[in-house]
Amino acid sequence: MDQRISFITLAVADLERSRAFYLDGLGWSAELFVPGEVLMIRAGEHLVLSLWAESGFEGEVGPIRRGDGIVPITIAHNVRTSAEVDEILELARTLGADPVSPGQQRDWGGYTGYFADPDGYRWEIAVNEGMEHLVIP
Structure with missing residues (x-):
């Protein structure tokens, strides 16, 4: 297995709010945006930051741990x-x-x-x- 990371995928509660923060606010550009589903942002030559609506994330990956504290x-x-x-x-x-x-x-x-x-x-x-x-x- 090659030593590299290609995607970092984060489950987000409100994809539109995240889109506004990253694209409109920070000025980043979308590589792919599917409203209500996913926002992909090229974050490096071979790295994509994928922001995935929680429901789709849970449907494929499994239940999200919730509770107090900071995401680790x-x-x-x-x-x-x-x-x-x-x-x-x-x-x-x-x-x-x-x-x-x-x-x-x-x-x-x-x-x-x-x-x-x-x-x-x-x-x-x-x-x-x-x-x-x-x-x-």
Whole structure:
């Protein structure tokens, strides 16, 4: 098996709300949009972020675990400067992302902050000095 990830699929409660957040708000482009079913966004040369309406997700994958707490996954978007981290976090805040944790210097050497998309998935906006060749095209 090749070492790679081709799709990240997230179940979303309201596909139209997610479409508005990612496309209208963040300015991303749809690779495929089927209203009420799925939104696919090319997130890299060989990576697609797939946002799937919960009902279709559950029909194929199985019941979604629900309850208190944070969804146990983060998705990272790496940038080149701490100023870019702060700019993107502010954009997310203006789009109604909640919560948004401000950028901060981390003990491990990076500068990161987080925002939650409309379904609570946490996006880490980060500068990881020394790893740019791995994560930034």
